[in-house]
Amino acid sequence: MSDLAIGVFDSGVGGLTAVKELNNILPNENIIYFGDTARLPYGSRSKDTILRFAKEDIDFLRQHGIKMIIAACGTVSSIINTMTLIEDIPFTGVLLPAVQAACSSTLNGKIGVIGTQATIKSGSYGRAIKTIRPNSFVLGKACPLFVPLVENGYTDRENKIAKMVAEEYLEPLKKEDIDTLILGCTHYPLLKDIISDIMGDDVTLISSGEEAAKFTQLSLLEQNLLNTSDKLGENIFYVSDSVEMFEENARKFLNDDVKGNVFKVDINC
Amino acid sequence: MSDLAIGVFDSGVGGLTAVKELNNILPNENIIYFGDTARLPYGSRSKDTILRFAKEDIDFLRQHGIKMIIAACGTVSSIINTMTLIEDIPFTGVLLPAVQAACSSTLNGKIGVIGTQATIKSGSYGRAIKTIRPNSFVLGKACPLFVPLVENGYTDRENKIAKMVAEEYLEPLKKEDIDTLILGCTHYPLLKDIISDIMGDDVTLISSGEEAAKFTQLSLLEQNLLNTSDKLGENIFYVSDSVEMFEENARKFLNDDVKGNVFKVDINC
Numbered sequence: 401m402s403d404l405a406i407g408v409f410d411s412g413v414g415g416l417t418a419v420k421e422l423n424n425i426l427p428n429e430n431i432i433y434f435g436d437t438a439r440l441p442y443g444s445r446s447k448d449t450i451l452r453f454a455k456e457d458i459d460f461l462r463q464h465g466i467k468m469i470i471a472a473c474g475t476v477s478s479i480i481n482t483m484t485l486i487e488d489i490p491f492t493g494v495l496l497p498a499v500q501a502a503c504s505s506t507l508n509g510k511i512g513v514i515g516t517q518a519t520i521k522s523g524s525y526g527r528a529i530k531t532i533r534p535n536s537f538v539l540g541k542a543c544p545l546f547v548p549l550v551e552n553g554y555t556d557r558e559n560k561i562a563k564m565v566a567e568e569y570l571e572p573l574k575k576e577d578i579d580t581l582i583l584g585c586t587h588y589p590l591l592k593d594i595i596s597d598i599m600g601d602d603v604t605l606i607s608s609g610e611e612a613a614k615f616t617q618l619s620l621l622e623q624n625l626l627n628t629s630d631k632l633g634e635n636i637f638y639v640s641d642s643v644e645m646f647e648e649n650a651r652k653f654l655n656d657d658v659k660g661n662v663f664k665v666d667i668n669c
Numbered sequence: 670m671s672d673l674a675i676g677v678f679d680s681g682v683g684g685l686t687a688v689k690e691l692n693n694i695l696p697n698e699n700i701i702y703f704g705d706t707a708r709l710p711y712g713s714r715s716k717d718t719i720l721r722f723a724k725e726d727i728d729f730l731r732q733h734g735i736k737m738i739i740a741a742c743g744t745v746s747s748i749i750n751t752m753t754l755i756e757d758i759p760f761t762g763v764l765l766p767a768v769q770a771a772c773s774s775t776l777n778g779k780i781g782v783i784g785t786q787a788t789i790k791s792g793s794y795g796r797a798i799k800t801i802r803p804n805s806f807v808l809g810k811a812c813p814l815f816v817p818l819v820e821n822g823y824t825d826r827e828n829k830i831a832k833m834v835a836e837e838y839l840e841p842l843k844k845e846d847i848d849t850l851i852l853g854c855t856h857y858p859l860l861k862d863i864i865s866d867i868m869g870d871d872v873t874l875i876s877s878g879e880e881a882a883k884f885t886q887l888s889l890l891e892q893n894l895l896n897t898s899d900k901l902g903e904n905i906f907y908v909s910d911s912v913e914m915f916e917e918n919a920r921k922f923l924n925d926d927v928k929g930n931v932f933k934v935d936i937n938c
Contacts, residue, residue: 437714438714439707444914445707445911445914446910446911446913446914449707449911544817544821545814545817545823548813548814548817549814551813552813552814560833561814561830561833561837564829564830564833565830641715641718642714642715642717642718644715645714645715
Protein backbone atom coordinates (compact mmCIF):
# COMPACT_ATOMS: atom_id res chain seq x y z
CA MET A 401 0.00 0.00 0.00
CA SER A 402 2.87 2.43 0.70
CA ASP A 403 3.79 2.25 -3.02
CA LEU A 404 0.46 3.79 -4.00
CA ALA A 405 0.22 7.45 -5.02
CA ILE A 406 -1.01 10.44 -3.04
CA GLY A 407 -4.18 11.82 -4.67
CA VAL A 408 -4.54 15.60 -4.83
CA PHE A 409 -7.44 17.59 -6.25
CA ASP A 410 -8.32 21.21 -6.83
CA SER A 411 -10.57 23.13 -9.21
CA GLY A 412 -7.55 24.20 -11.27
CA VAL A 413 -3.87 24.96 -10.89
CA GLY A 414 -4.03 26.31 -7.31
CA GLY A 415 -3.38 22.90 -5.73
CA LEU A 416 -0.02 22.79 -7.49
CA THR A 417 1.38 24.83 -4.59
CA ALA A 418 0.70 21.72 -2.45
CA VAL A 419 2.24 19.42 -5.10
CA LYS A 420 5.36 21.59 -5.22
CA GLU A 421 5.79 21.23 -1.46
CA LEU A 422 5.04 17.47 -1.59
CA ASN A 423 7.72 17.03 -4.30
CA ASN A 424 10.05 18.99 -2.08
CA ILE A 425 9.58 17.17 1.23
CA LEU A 426 8.54 13.73 -0.09
CA PRO A 427 10.51 13.34 -3.34
CA ASN A 428 9.91 9.58 -3.56
CA GLU A 429 6.12 9.79 -3.49
CA ASN A 430 4.02 9.43 -6.65
CA ILE A 431 1.29 12.05 -7.04
CA ILE A 432 -1.94 11.78 -8.96
CA TYR A 433 -3.54 15.22 -9.40
CA PHE A 434 -7.01 16.04 -10.64
CA GLY A 435 -7.73 19.64 -11.72
CA ASP A 436 -11.41 20.16 -12.44
CA THR A 437 -10.72 22.89 -14.98
CA ALA A 438 -14.02 22.50 -16.86
CA ARG A 439 -15.87 23.66 -13.73
CA LEU A 440 -13.49 26.10 -12.03
CA PRO A 441 -13.63 28.35 -10.10
CA TYR A 442 -15.29 26.66 -7.12
CA GLY A 443 -15.03 29.82 -4.97
CA SER A 444 -18.15 31.52 -6.30
CA ARG A 445 -20.46 28.46 -6.27
CA SER A 446 -23.04 27.38 -3.72
CA LYS A 447 -22.23 24.98 -0.89
CA ASP A 448 -24.32 22.16 -2.40
CA THR A 449 -22.62 22.46 -5.76
CA ILE A 450 -19.11 22.57 -4.25
CA LEU A 451 -19.84 19.49 -2.15
CA ARG A 452 -21.14 17.58 -5.17
CA PHE A 453 -18.09 18.52 -7.26
CA ALA A 454 -15.73 17.49 -4.40
CA LYS A 455 -17.37 14.07 -4.11
CA GLU A 456 -17.02 13.53 -7.85
CA ASP A 457 -13.35 14.59 -7.72
CA ILE A 458 -12.71 12.09 -4.91
CA ASP A 459 -14.50 9.30 -6.81
CA PHE A 460 -12.25 10.03 -9.77
CA LEU A 461 -9.04 9.86 -7.70
CA ARG A 462 -10.18 6.63 -6.02
CA GLN A 463 -10.12 4.90 -9.41
CA HIS A 464 -6.36 5.48 -9.65
CA GLY A 465 -4.86 3.52 -6.77
CA ILE A 466 -4.13 6.04 -4.03
CA LYS A 467 -3.28 5.77 -0.35
CA MET A 468 -4.30 9.26 0.77
CA ILE A 469 -6.30 12.19 -0.57
CA ILE A 470 -5.62 15.92 -0.22
CA ALA A 471 -8.36 18.42 -1.04
CA ALA A 472 -5.84 21.09 -2.10
CA CYS A 473 -8.61 23.63 -2.60
CA GLY A 474 -9.34 26.27 0.02
CA THR A 475 -12.99 26.46 -0.94
CA VAL A 476 -13.68 22.72 -0.69
CA SER A 477 -11.69 22.53 2.56
CA SER A 478 -13.69 25.27 4.24
CA ILE A 479 -17.04 23.95 3.06
CA ILE A 480 -16.38 20.44 4.33
CA ASN A 481 -14.62 21.86 7.42
CA THR A 482 -13.99 18.87 9.65
CA MET A 483 -16.56 16.69 7.89
CA THR A 484 -15.13 13.31 6.90
CA LEU A 485 -15.67 12.74 3.19
CA ILE A 486 -13.48 9.62 3.28
CA GLU A 487 -13.29 6.98 5.98
CA ASP A 488 -11.08 4.21 4.63
CA ILE A 489 -7.88 6.07 3.76
CA PRO A 490 -6.20 9.17 5.23
CA PHE A 491 -7.64 12.46 4.03
CA THR A 492 -6.92 16.11 4.63
CA GLY A 493 -8.11 19.44 3.36
CA VAL A 494 -5.98 22.57 3.64
CA LEU A 495 -7.99 24.10 6.51
CA LEU A 496 -6.91 22.18 9.60
CA PRO A 497 -3.17 22.08 8.74
CA ALA A 498 -3.23 25.85 8.12
CA VAL A 499 -5.20 26.53 11.30
CA GLN A 500 -2.78 24.45 13.38
CA ALA A 501 0.19 26.29 11.91
CA ALA A 502 -1.46 29.67 12.53
CA CYS A 503 -2.33 28.82 16.15
CA SER A 504 1.28 27.75 16.77
CA SER A 505 2.67 30.86 15.11
CA THR A 506 0.60 33.67 16.61
CA LEU A 507 1.93 35.54 19.61
CA ASN A 508 -0.82 38.11 20.14
CA GLY A 509 -3.65 35.71 19.24
CA LYS A 510 -4.86 37.90 16.36
CA ILE A 511 -5.18 35.85 13.20
CA GLY A 512 -6.36 37.00 9.78
CA VAL A 513 -7.81 34.71 7.12
CA ILE A 514 -8.12 35.56 3.44
CA GLY A 515 -9.87 33.35 0.90
CA THR A 516 -12.61 33.12 -1.71
CA GLN A 517 -16.12 34.36 -0.98
CA ALA A 518 -17.34 30.81 -0.22
CA THR A 519 -14.43 30.19 2.17
CA ILE A 520 -14.94 33.37 4.19
CA LYS A 521 -18.74 33.08 4.18
CA SER A 522 -18.48 29.57 5.64
CA GLY A 523 -16.78 30.91 8.79
CA SER A 524 -14.95 27.57 9.04
CA TYR A 525 -11.51 29.00 9.70
CA GLY A 526 -12.78 31.07 12.61
CA ARG A 527 -14.57 28.09 14.19
CA ALA A 528 -11.54 25.83 13.82
CA ILE A 529 -9.13 28.45 15.23
CA LYS A 530 -11.38 29.06 18.24
CA THR A 531 -11.57 25.32 18.93
CA ILE A 532 -7.78 25.17 19.23
CA ARG A 533 -7.22 28.65 20.75
CA PRO A 534 -10.51 29.83 22.27
CA ASN A 535 -9.30 33.34 23.11
CA SER A 536 -8.12 34.17 19.61
CA PHE A 537 -9.40 37.09 17.62
CA VAL A 538 -10.09 36.03 14.01
CA LEU A 539 -10.79 38.37 11.11
CA GLY A 540 -11.74 36.94 7.73
CA LYS A 541 -11.69 38.88 4.47
CA ALA A 542 -12.85 37.61 1.08
CA CYS A 543 -10.49 38.56 -1.77
CA PRO A 544 -12.51 37.57 -4.87
CA LEU A 545 -10.21 39.33 -7.35
CA PHE A 546 -7.04 37.50 -6.22
CA VAL A 547 -7.72 34.31 -8.21
CA PRO A 548 -8.38 36.14 -11.52
CA LEU A 549 -5.31 38.33 -10.87
CA VAL A 550 -3.10 35.29 -10.31
CA GLU A 551 -4.59 33.41 -13.28
CA ASN A 552 -3.93 36.37 -15.55
CA GLY A 553 -0.34 36.82 -14.43
CA TYR A 554 -0.73 39.94 -12.26
CA THR A 555 1.67 38.61 -9.63
CA ASP A 556 4.80 40.68 -9.98
CA ARG A 557 5.83 42.45 -6.76
CA GLU A 558 5.66 45.84 -8.53
CA ASN A 559 2.38 45.25 -10.38
CA LYS A 560 0.33 48.38 -9.72
CA ILE A 561 -3.08 46.81 -10.19
CA ALA A 562 -2.37 43.80 -7.96
CA LYS A 563 -0.90 46.11 -5.31
CA MET A 564 -3.93 48.40 -5.35
CA VAL A 565 -6.38 45.49 -5.07
CA ALA A 566 -4.33 43.90 -2.29
CA GLU A 567 -4.13 47.19 -0.36
CA GLU A 568 -7.91 47.51 -0.48
CA TYR A 569 -8.48 43.94 0.73
CA LEU A 570 -5.78 43.92 3.41
CA GLU A 571 -6.52 47.35 4.91
CA PRO A 572 -8.99 46.06 7.58
CA LEU A 573 -6.58 43.27 8.57
CA LYS A 574 -3.72 45.73 9.03
CA LYS A 575 -5.91 47.95 11.19
CA GLU A 576 -6.62 45.07 13.57
CA ASP A 577 -2.92 44.44 14.17
CA ILE A 578 -2.99 40.73 13.32
CA ASP A 579 0.37 38.95 13.55
CA THR A 580 -0.50 35.87 11.48
CA LEU A 581 -2.30 35.69 8.15
CA ILE A 582 -3.64 32.46 6.65
CA LEU A 583 -3.60 32.42 2.84
CA GLY A 584 -6.75 30.31 2.72
CA CYS A 585 -6.72 29.75 -1.03
CA THR A 586 -4.01 27.76 -2.78
CA HIS A 587 -3.63 30.48 -5.44
CA TYR A 588 -2.60 33.16 -2.99
CA PRO A 589 1.06 32.17 -2.38
CA LEU A 590 1.71 33.58 -5.87
CA LEU A 591 0.87 37.02 -4.39
CA LYS A 592 3.03 36.42 -1.32
CA ASP A 593 5.53 39.21 -2.14
CA ILE A 594 2.80 41.81 -2.57
CA ILE A 595 0.87 40.65 0.51
CA SER A 596 4.05 40.58 2.59
CA ASP A 597 5.07 44.10 1.49
CA ILE A 598 1.68 45.42 2.59
CA MET A 599 1.36 43.49 5.85
CA GLY A 600 4.99 44.04 6.92
CA ASP A 601 7.70 41.72 8.20
CA ASP A 602 6.07 41.17 11.57
CA VAL A 603 3.12 39.29 10.10
CA THR A 604 3.68 35.58 9.44
CA LEU A 605 2.04 34.32 6.25
CA ILE A 606 0.71 30.75 6.37
CA SER A 607 0.41 29.04 2.98
CA SER A 608 -2.43 26.51 3.21
CA GLY A 609 -1.05 24.32 0.40
CA GLU A 610 2.36 24.02 2.04
CA GLU A 611 0.87 23.20 5.43
CA ALA A 612 -1.32 20.50 3.86
CA ALA A 613 1.80 18.93 2.35
CA LYS A 614 3.57 18.92 5.73
CA PHE A 615 0.47 17.44 7.39
CA THR A 616 0.44 14.71 4.72
CA GLN A 617 4.01 13.79 5.56
CA LEU A 618 3.13 13.39 9.25
CA SER A 619 -0.03 11.50 8.46
CA LEU A 620 1.72 8.97 6.19
CA LEU A 621 4.58 8.57 8.69
CA GLU A 622 2.16 7.89 11.51
CA GLN A 623 0.30 5.26 9.48
CA ASN A 624 3.49 3.71 8.15
CA LEU A 625 2.48 4.58 4.60
CA LEU A 626 5.54 6.54 3.44
CA ASN A 627 6.98 5.26 0.19
CA THR A 628 10.30 3.57 1.05
CA SER A 629 11.45 3.34 -2.57
CA ASP A 630 14.66 5.22 -3.33
CA LYS A 631 13.45 6.08 -6.84
CA LEU A 632 12.20 9.62 -7.52
CA GLY A 633 8.40 9.74 -7.54
CA GLU A 634 6.32 10.79 -10.55
CA ASN A 635 3.53 13.36 -10.95
CA ILE A 636 0.57 12.56 -13.21
CA PHE A 637 -2.05 15.24 -13.86
CA TYR A 638 -5.62 14.77 -15.05
CA VAL A 639 -7.80 17.71 -16.06
CA SER A 640 -11.43 18.03 -17.16
CA ASP A 641 -10.79 20.74 -19.79
CA SER A 642 -7.98 21.26 -22.33
CA VAL A 643 -4.51 19.83 -21.58
CA GLU A 644 -2.80 22.71 -23.40
CA MET A 645 -4.62 25.34 -21.35
CA PHE A 646 -3.71 23.59 -18.10
CA GLU A 647 -0.06 23.34 -19.12
CA GLU A 648 -0.01 27.01 -20.07
CA ASN A 649 -1.64 28.07 -16.80
CA ALA A 650 0.60 25.78 -14.75
CA ARG A 651 3.66 27.31 -16.40
CA LYS A 652 2.41 30.82 -15.67
CA PHE A 653 1.59 29.69 -12.14
CA LEU A 654 4.77 27.92 -11.06
CA ASN A 655 7.20 28.22 -13.97
CA ASP A 656 8.68 24.75 -14.32
CA ASP A 657 8.71 23.92 -10.63
CA VAL A 658 6.21 21.06 -11.02
CA LYS A 659 6.64 18.50 -13.79
CA GLY A 660 4.58 15.59 -15.13
CA ASN A 661 2.36 14.41 -17.96
CA VAL A 662 -1.15 15.85 -18.29
CA PHE A 663 -4.18 13.92 -19.57
CA LYS A 664 -7.72 15.00 -20.36
CA VAL A 665 -10.57 13.08 -18.72
CA ASP A 666 -14.31 13.33 -19.07
CA ILE A 667 -15.83 13.90 -15.69
CA ASN A 668 -19.59 14.18 -15.56
CA CYS A 669 -19.76 17.87 -16.53
CA MET B 670 -46.34 29.75 -32.39
CA SER B 671 -46.01 33.52 -31.92
CA ASP B 672 -47.24 33.09 -28.31
CA LEU B 673 -44.20 31.03 -27.44
CA ALA B 674 -41.30 32.51 -25.46
CA ILE B 675 -37.93 33.75 -26.66
CA GLY B 676 -35.19 31.52 -25.22
CA VAL B 677 -32.01 33.23 -24.03
CA PHE B 678 -28.91 31.61 -22.53
CA ASP B 679 -25.60 32.70 -21.08
CA SER B 680 -23.10 31.29 -18.60
CA GLY B 681 -24.35 33.65 -15.91
CA VAL B 682 -25.90 37.08 -15.49
CA GLY B 683 -24.23 38.73 -18.51
CA GLY B 684 -27.07 37.84 -20.89
CA LEU B 685 -29.42 39.92 -18.76
CA THR B 686 -28.23 42.98 -20.70
CA ALA B 687 -29.96 41.38 -23.71
CA VAL B 688 -33.07 40.57 -21.65
CA LYS B 689 -33.25 44.17 -20.43
CA GLU B 690 -33.23 45.42 -24.03
CA LEU B 691 -35.78 42.75 -25.09
CA ASN B 692 -38.13 43.83 -22.27
CA ASN B 693 -37.63 47.39 -23.44
CA ILE B 694 -38.31 46.99 -27.16
CA LEU B 695 -40.60 43.91 -27.06
CA PRO B 696 -42.57 44.31 -23.82
CA ASN B 697 -45.19 41.74 -24.79
CA GLU B 698 -42.76 38.87 -25.35
CA ASN B 699 -42.24 36.11 -22.80
CA ILE B 700 -38.62 35.27 -22.08
CA ILE B 701 -37.16 32.01 -20.82
CA TYR B 702 -33.58 32.48 -19.66
CA PHE B 703 -31.02 29.84 -18.78
CA GLY B 704 -27.92 30.92 -16.82
CA ASP B 705 -25.41 28.07 -16.53
CA THR B 706 -24.04 29.37 -13.25
CA ALA B 707 -22.66 26.02 -12.07
CA ARG B 708 -20.19 26.09 -14.98
CA LEU B 709 -19.44 29.79 -15.52
CA PRO B 710 -17.29 31.45 -16.73
CA TYR B 711 -17.18 30.09 -20.28
CA GLY B 712 -14.53 32.63 -21.36
CA SER B 713 -11.52 30.72 -20.07
CA ARG B 714 -12.54 27.26 -21.32
CA SER B 715 -11.47 25.36 -24.44
CA LYS B 716 -13.44 25.53 -27.68
CA ASP B 717 -14.66 21.91 -27.39
CA THR B 718 -15.92 22.43 -23.87
CA ILE B 719 -17.71 25.70 -24.73
CA LEU B 720 -19.41 24.07 -27.72
CA ARG B 721 -20.58 21.12 -25.62
CA PHE B 722 -21.94 23.43 -22.92
CA ALA B 723 -23.75 25.55 -25.56
CA LYS B 724 -25.45 22.50 -27.07
CA GLU B 725 -26.64 21.38 -23.63
CA ASP B 726 -27.95 24.88 -22.90
CA ILE B 727 -29.90 24.86 -26.18
CA ASP B 728 -31.31 21.38 -25.46
CA PHE B 729 -32.51 22.68 -22.11
CA LEU B 730 -34.26 25.72 -23.64
CA ARG B 731 -35.89 23.57 -26.32
CA GLN B 732 -37.80 21.69 -23.60
CA HIS B 733 -39.61 24.91 -22.66
CA GLY B 734 -41.64 25.88 -25.71
CA ILE B 735 -39.66 28.60 -27.45
CA LYS B 736 -39.88 30.21 -30.88
CA MET B 737 -36.35 31.60 -31.11
CA ILE B 738 -33.02 31.23 -29.28
CA ILE B 739 -30.44 33.90 -28.44
CA ALA B 740 -26.95 32.85 -27.37
CA ALA B 741 -26.49 35.97 -25.21
CA CYS B 742 -22.91 35.03 -24.42
CA GLY B 743 -20.01 36.64 -26.24
CA THR B 744 -17.81 33.59 -25.82
CA VAL B 745 -20.32 31.10 -27.24
CA SER B 746 -21.18 33.50 -30.08
CA SER B 747 -17.58 33.90 -31.17
CA ILE B 748 -16.78 30.21 -30.93
CA ILE B 749 -19.78 29.19 -33.05
CA ASN B 750 -19.23 32.25 -35.27
CA THR B 751 -21.66 31.80 -38.16
CA MET B 752 -22.11 28.08 -37.51
CA THR B 753 -25.78 27.08 -37.34
CA LEU B 754 -26.46 25.26 -34.11
CA ILE B 755 -30.20 25.32 -34.73
CA GLU B 756 -32.01 24.82 -38.04
CA ASP B 757 -35.71 24.64 -37.22
CA ILE B 758 -36.28 27.94 -35.39
CA PRO B 759 -34.63 31.38 -35.63
CA PHE B 760 -31.34 31.67 -33.77
CA THR B 761 -28.79 34.39 -33.17
CA GLY B 762 -25.64 34.88 -31.20
CA VAL B 763 -24.41 38.34 -30.23
CA LEU B 764 -21.58 38.43 -32.78
CA LEU B 765 -23.29 39.15 -36.11
CA PRO B 766 -25.72 41.77 -34.76
CA ALA B 767 -22.81 43.59 -33.09
CA VAL B 768 -20.64 43.34 -36.20
CA GLN B 769 -23.42 44.71 -38.41
CA ALA B 770 -23.96 47.62 -36.03
CA ALA B 771 -20.22 48.36 -35.91
CA CYS B 772 -19.84 48.25 -39.70
CA SER B 773 -22.76 50.69 -40.06
CA SER B 774 -21.39 53.00 -37.39
CA THR B 775 -17.71 53.34 -38.29
CA LEU B 776 -16.59 56.29 -40.40
CA ASN B 777 -12.84 55.67 -40.56
CA GLY B 778 -13.17 51.86 -40.85
CA LYS B 779 -11.13 51.27 -37.68
CA ILE B 780 -13.03 48.96 -35.31
CA GLY B 781 -11.91 47.68 -31.92
CA VAL B 782 -13.23 44.51 -30.29
CA ILE B 783 -12.91 43.66 -26.61
CA GLY B 784 -13.98 40.33 -25.11
CA THR B 785 -12.88 37.31 -23.12
CA GLN B 786 -9.71 35.42 -23.98
CA ALA B 787 -11.66 32.75 -25.91
CA THR B 788 -13.55 35.40 -27.91
CA ILE B 789 -10.45 37.32 -28.98
CA LYS B 790 -8.40 34.16 -29.61
CA SER B 791 -11.13 32.88 -31.97
CA GLY B 792 -10.63 35.87 -34.30
CA SER B 793 -14.31 35.57 -35.23
CA TYR B 794 -15.14 39.25 -34.92
CA GLY B 795 -12.32 40.21 -37.27
CA ARG B 796 -13.37 37.65 -39.88
CA ALA B 797 -17.02 38.70 -39.72
CA ILE B 798 -16.21 42.43 -39.96
CA LYS B 799 -13.94 41.87 -42.98
CA THR B 800 -16.66 39.90 -44.72
CA ILE B 801 -19.00 42.88 -44.47
CA ARG B 802 -16.39 45.65 -44.84
CA PRO B 803 -13.27 44.16 -46.43
CA ASN B 804 -11.10 47.26 -46.02
CA SER B 805 -11.66 47.61 -42.30
CA PHE B 806 -8.87 47.61 -39.78
CA VAL B 807 -9.83 45.46 -36.77
CA LEU B 808 -7.98 45.32 -33.47
CA GLY B 809 -9.04 42.80 -30.81
CA LYS B 810 -8.01 42.94 -27.16
CA ALA B 811 -8.80 40.36 -24.50
CA CYS B 812 -9.88 41.88 -21.17
CA PRO B 813 -9.90 38.88 -18.83
CA LEU B 814 -10.26 40.92 -15.63
CA PHE B 815 -13.43 42.74 -16.75
CA VAL B 816 -15.83 39.89 -15.89
CA PRO B 817 -14.48 39.42 -12.34
CA LEU B 818 -14.48 43.20 -11.86
CA VAL B 819 -18.13 43.45 -12.94
CA GLU B 820 -19.16 40.40 -10.90
CA ASN B 821 -17.55 41.89 -7.80
CA GLY B 822 -19.17 45.28 -8.19
CA TYR B 823 -16.17 47.30 -9.39
CA THR B 824 -18.27 49.22 -11.91
CA ASP B 825 -18.57 52.73 -10.51
CA ARG B 826 -17.32 55.41 -12.89
CA GLU B 827 -14.80 56.61 -10.27
CA ASN B 828 -13.58 53.17 -9.18
CA LYS B 829 -9.79 53.45 -9.21
CA ILE B 830 -9.05 49.77 -9.72
CA ALA B 831 -11.51 49.34 -12.60
CA LYS B 832 -10.19 52.54 -14.21
CA MET B 833 -6.58 51.38 -13.96
CA VAL B 834 -7.37 47.95 -15.42
CA ALA B 835 -9.44 49.51 -18.22
CA GLU B 836 -6.68 52.01 -19.06
CA GLU B 837 -4.18 49.18 -19.42
CA TYR B 838 -6.48 47.14 -21.68
CA LEU B 839 -7.72 50.04 -23.82
CA GLU B 840 -4.37 51.76 -24.37
CA PRO B 841 -3.50 49.90 -27.62
CA LEU B 842 -7.01 50.55 -29.00
CA LYS B 843 -6.71 54.28 -28.30
CA LYS B 844 -3.34 54.40 -30.03
CA GLU B 845 -4.84 52.97 -33.22
CA ASP B 846 -7.45 55.72 -33.42
CA ILE B 847 -10.46 53.38 -33.69
CA ASP B 848 -13.84 55.14 -33.92
CA THR B 849 -16.06 52.16 -32.98
CA LEU B 850 -15.61 49.68 -30.16
CA ILE B 851 -17.57 46.43 -29.87
CA LEU B 852 -18.19 45.34 -26.28
CA GLY B 853 -17.98 41.67 -27.25
CA CYS B 854 -18.98 40.30 -23.85
CA THR B 855 -22.43 40.85 -22.36
CA HIS B 856 -20.89 41.84 -19.01
CA TYR B 857 -19.03 44.83 -20.40
CA PRO B 858 -21.92 47.34 -20.71
CA LEU B 859 -21.70 47.61 -16.92
CA LEU B 860 -18.29 49.24 -17.44
CA LYS B 861 -19.59 51.54 -20.19
CA ASP B 862 -19.00 54.77 -18.24
CA ILE B 863 -15.39 53.90 -17.49
CA ILE B 864 -14.70 52.67 -21.02
CA SER B 865 -16.35 55.72 -22.53
CA ASP B 866 -14.34 58.12 -20.33
CA ILE B 867 -11.11 56.49 -21.48
CA MET B 868 -11.98 56.14 -25.18
CA GLY B 869 -13.56 59.60 -25.47
CA ASP B 870 -16.83 60.87 -26.96
CA ASP B 871 -15.79 60.26 -30.55
CA VAL B 872 -15.73 56.49 -30.14
CA THR B 873 -19.09 54.70 -30.51
CA LEU B 874 -19.55 51.80 -28.10
CA ILE B 875 -21.56 48.86 -29.44
CA SER B 876 -23.22 46.70 -26.78
CA SER B 877 -23.48 43.16 -28.15
CA GLY B 878 -26.44 42.23 -25.91
CA GLU B 879 -28.48 45.24 -27.03
CA GLU B 880 -27.73 44.61 -30.70
CA ALA B 881 -28.79 40.95 -30.32
CA ALA B 882 -32.11 42.12 -28.88
CA LYS B 883 -32.68 44.51 -31.81
CA PHE B 884 -31.76 41.74 -34.29
CA THR B 885 -34.28 39.46 -32.56
CA GLN B 886 -37.02 42.02 -33.07
CA LEU B 887 -36.27 42.18 -36.82
CA SER B 888 -35.99 38.43 -37.10
CA LEU B 889 -39.35 37.79 -35.41
CA LEU B 890 -41.01 40.55 -37.44
CA GLU B 891 -39.70 39.08 -40.68
CA GLN B 892 -40.97 35.60 -39.81
CA ASN B 893 -44.29 36.88 -38.52
CA LEU B 894 -43.54 35.52 -35.05
CA LEU B 895 -43.96 38.67 -32.94
CA ASN B 896 -46.31 38.17 -30.01
CA THR B 897 -49.50 40.11 -30.81
CA SER B 898 -50.91 39.85 -27.29
CA ASP B 899 -51.44 43.18 -25.54
CA LYS B 900 -50.56 41.67 -22.16
CA LEU B 901 -47.11 42.40 -20.68
CA GLY B 902 -44.75 39.47 -21.19
CA GLU B 903 -43.12 37.52 -18.37
CA ASN B 904 -39.49 36.60 -17.67
CA ILE B 905 -38.68 33.17 -16.22
CA PHE B 906 -35.10 32.38 -15.21
CA TYR B 907 -33.51 28.96 -14.77
CA VAL B 908 -30.03 28.55 -13.29
CA SER B 909 -27.77 25.55 -12.69
CA ASP B 910 -26.42 26.76 -9.32
CA SER B 911 -28.05 28.52 -6.36
CA VAL B 912 -31.15 30.68 -6.96
CA GLU B 913 -30.15 33.06 -4.16
CA MET B 914 -26.70 33.66 -5.60
CA PHE B 915 -28.14 34.37 -9.05
CA GLU B 916 -30.67 36.81 -7.60
CA GLU B 917 -27.95 38.57 -5.63
CA ASN B 918 -25.66 38.81 -8.68
CA ALA B 919 -28.51 39.92 -10.94
CA ARG B 920 -29.36 42.68 -8.49
CA LYS B 921 -25.74 43.82 -8.34
CA PHE B 922 -25.63 43.58 -12.14
CA LEU B 923 -28.78 45.43 -13.18
CA ASN B 924 -30.42 46.68 -9.97
CA ASP B 925 -34.08 45.86 -10.43
CA ASP B 926 -34.21 46.50 -14.14
CA VAL B 927 -35.04 42.88 -14.97
CA LYS B 928 -37.72 41.01 -13.03
CA GLY B 929 -38.95 37.42 -12.92
CA ASN B 930 -38.98 34.20 -10.92
CA VAL B 931 -35.80 32.13 -10.71
CA PHE B 932 -35.71 28.32 -10.53
CA LYS B 933 -32.85 25.89 -10.00
CA VAL B 934 -32.42 23.08 -12.52
CA ASP B 935 -30.05 20.15 -12.68
CA ILE B 936 -28.21 20.25 -15.92
CA ASN B 937 -25.69 17.47 -16.53
CA CYS B 938 -22.82 19.08 -14.59
